[in-house]
Amino acid sequence: MDNKVLDASGLRKSYGARMAVDGVSFGVAAGEIVGLLGPNGAGKSTTIGMISGLTPPDAGSVSVSGATLAAHEFLFKRRIGLVPQELALFEELPAAANIELFGALYDVPRRGLKARAMEVLDMVGLADRARDKPATFSGGMKRRLNIACALVHDPDVLLLDEPTAGVDPQSRNAIFDNLEVLKRAGKALVYTTHYMEEAERLADRIVILDHGRVVATGTPAELYRMLPTAQSLHVEVDGLVDEAGVLAALQAIDGVRRATIDGHRIEIALDDLARTTASVTQLLTARGIVMRHINSGRAKLEDVFLSVTGRQLRD
Amino acid sequence: MNAVFALMRKDLRLFFSNRRSLVVSIVAPILIAAFFGGLSAAEDSTPSKVAVGVVDEDRTPLSRQVVVALKADPNLEVTEGPDANAAASAADSISRASIKLPRGFGAQIGLALFGNSAKPQIELRWDPSQPMILPLIRGALTASVMRAVFDGGGAAMSAARGQAAVDNTLADQRKRDLAAMFDAIAKVQGSRPAAPAASAGNAGVDQGQPGMPFTTRETQMSTGAAMHYSGYGHAFAGMGVQFILFMGVDMAIGLLLMRRLGLWTRLRAAPLSRRALLGSRIASTAVIALIIFGIIYTTAISVFGVRVEGSVVGFAVVLMAFALLTASFGLLIAALGRTPEATRGLATVATLLLVMLGGAWVPSFVFPSWLQTVSLAAPTRWAIDGLDAMTWRGQPLEAAVLPVAVMLGFTALFSVVAVWRFRWEE
Numbered sequence: 001m002d003n004k005v006l007d008a009s010g011l012r013k014s015y016g017a018r019m020a021v022d023g024v025s026f027g028v029a030a031g032e033i034v035g036l037l038g039p040n041g042a043g044k045s046t047t048i049g050m051i052s053g054l055t056p057p058d059a060g061s062v063s064v065s066g067a068t069l070a071a072h073e074f075l076f077k078r079r080i081g082l083v084p085q086e087l088a089l090f091e092e093l094p095a096a097a098n099i100e101l102f103g104a105l106y107d108v109p110r111r112g113l114k115a116r117a118m119e120v121l122d123m124v125g126l127a128d129r130a131r132d133k134p135a136t137f138s139g140g141m142k143r144r145l146n147i148a149c150a151l152v153h154d155p156d157v158l159l160l161d162e163p164t165a166g167v168d169p170q171s172r173n174a175i176f177d178n179l180e181v182l183k184r185a186g187k188a189l190v191y192t193t194h195y196m197e198e199a200e201r202l203a204d205r206i207v208i209l210d211h212g213r214v215v216a217t218g219t220p221a222e223l224y225r226m227l228p229t230a231q232s233l234h235v236e237v238d239g240l241v242d243e244a245g246v247l248a249a250l251q252a253i254d255g256v257r258r259a260t261i262d263g264h265r266i267e268i269a270l271d272d273l274a275r276t277t278a279s280v281t282q283l284l285t286a287r288g289i290v291m292r293h294i295n296s297g298r299a300k301l302e303d304v305f306l307s308v309t310g311r312q313l314r315d
Numbered sequence: 316m317n318a319v320f321a322l323m324r325k326d327l328r329l330f331f332s333n334r335r336s337l338v339v340s341i342v343a344p345i346l347i348a349a350f351f352g353g354l355s356a357a358e359d360s361t362p363s364k365v366a367v368g369v370v371d372e373d374r375t376p377l378s379r380q381v382v383v384a385l386k387a388d389p390n391l392e393v394t395e396g397p398d399a400n401a402a403a404s405a406a407d408s409i410s411r412a413s414i415k416l417p418r419g420f421g422a423q424i425g426l427a428l429f430g431n432s433a434k435p436q437i438e439l440r441w442d443p444s445q446p447m448i449l450p451l452i453r454g455a456l457t458a459s460v461m462r463a464v465f466d467g468g469g470a471a472m473s474a475a476r477g478q479a480a481v482d483n484t485l486a487d488q489r490k491r492d493l494a495a496m497f498d499a500i501a502k503v504q505g506s507r508p509a510a511p512a513a514s515a516g517n518a519g520v521d522q523g524q525p526g527m528p529f530t531t532r533e534t535q536m537s538t539g540a541a542m543h544y545s546g547y548g549h550a551f552a553g554m555g556v557q558f559i560l561f562m563g564v565d566m567a568i569g570l571l572l573m574r575r576l577g578l579w580t581r582l583r584a585a586p587l588s589r590r591a592l593l594g595s596r597i598a599s600t601a602v603i604a605l606i607i608f609g610i611i612y613t614t615a616i617s618v619f620g621v622r623v624e625g626s627v628v629g630f631a632v633v634l635m636a637f638a639l640l641t642a643s644f645g646l647l648i649a650a651l652g653r654t655p656e657a658t659r660g661l662a663t664v665a666t667l668l669l670v671m672l673g674g675a676w677v678p679s680f681v682f683p684s685w686l687q688t689v690s691l692a693a694p695t696r697w698a699i700d701g702l703d704a705m706t707w708r709g710q711p712l713e714a715a716v717l718p719v720a721v722m723l724g725f726t727a728l729f730s731v732v733a734v735w736r737f738r739w740e741e
Contacts, residue, residue, distance in 0.1 A: 052584050055740065074586035082584045086577025105585040149581075 035203030140171025375421030384459035548707030553675030629715030
């Protein structure tokens, strides 16, 4: 990737004997959304902390549009908008005042600051609540205001740390729409979440962290191909099946990766449903098997996630 | 009932597991009780000496003997100034009273004792916040003067004898009677051992009491003869200091809450230096303190008659110094505190101790002497003393210098420790 706006390279951070982040590298291009996923304690927050300049790395470097934290701290920070997981809002200040405050902190000129505040409030759908205090807002409204505060200085990179935690579907979709707009505007976005369907919907590329390391990275399609079962066909049949003969015949079909039979249920793993489904059904019909119900499925990001990080509980 | 007991167990467990709250609940009442108990118990202990500045403008043997006798008084801590200005300055800054023996004192007092001559007038200035010291000073002064006159080795008697002999206002027979009396007194003085230093005790001196060989002109140290001490002046200084410190504690708790809510992290992500982050906090706290002080003193002046009798500039400088002190105190609490809940309790106890020691509740001059010394280590003592000096004591700008310097010193100390201990990362 040549047009990287954000470039994190070889980031390491340890707390005592515990290595929190161990050599994490990734980049984000303009107009790209990268999903940063990982179980609890995987090193996501530490990575975000290092990228945003909050946590000094033990090793490695971060640059935003060429500015590094070490050499140009303030310029670097001005190019980043941070949407923290916590609602970092002054509850007793009106919404517009919150945004104006953050605008002032990021050197947005006083002249035009009010207009800019209204612009970002309008973008997140809160223009009509500009004078109201966040204390009176719903959870979703506060989340949107949290994002607006990070946008007021028009950053190149937006770091979003679980920005939809605890919001209703309407607010979540509104936030997604906002992020799509930002993406089209050429912003580079890093998005951490525990909701896999969000990452699937939004992310152009996904970085999965575990134990402080990158354990998988790529587009969603690339990640699905890491699974033994990218797509699947589930067939319920009447009567008993000649198990050994049917299995051998199914696995001989081009595109079938694996097949199992459990009583009246046949599970078939495929590379491409559209290309192979017809061959499978023709074979079963030819062998006199009556198909009562056919169901197809695709691998999900959660399958990839659990595949690379395991099912063990993380606390 | 099981549910009730389970809930009670839960409450007890939570309460006793919070060690800081537990310490506050137990230590605070013990410390406050010890403080007030110590004040009342001090009645049984050695009282603190009254600091008195003395100016001897006469410089005669008799006046020197008066000064020596005053210094020997066990109830007084006498500081002698070389001239009126020096003594006045000493009296303003450290003394509770000042005594000035005028020129001609030695020559006048012998005749005044037995004749019709004008009595010398001793200037006695006293701290109006401590009316109980006035009779003590009067008694000590009377005892010292009379001792100097009668036990002073005959110098005064001899001088009086000579003066009486040439006094044209006296009849010849009166002159002869006085000469015989002086001779008899000298004979008695010469035949008895020296008396021990007497305590002033409660010997009262009345300005107009007949028979006394001198008169006193008593004025309040702070405001001059025409003005009077107002207890409101001290009360507003004390309560202002106390509640502004509480505001400082609130600002510190606010910072800890910002940490908890993630706001501090968010601010740190902005392109701001640490100096800007903490400096803005100090500045805003100081400005709030000044605004509160302004409102408090506006009320005190307009409703309760408190006046800035001393230097207005000094008053403003003392207020500013205390505002900065409050800001650094708040920052120190925020740096040392962990959770808002536990920190609030500990900070409240610390604040109460500071204001008690500073004399906000009970004026520091009623403290036992050891506690008066200890209280000098409390910045609040200097704040209250500085405000007192600039308001009802009517002191000049110079009197604000030391309190301001001490407060700024504490401000620097608190700030250094706060920055050193401040946790930048969560």
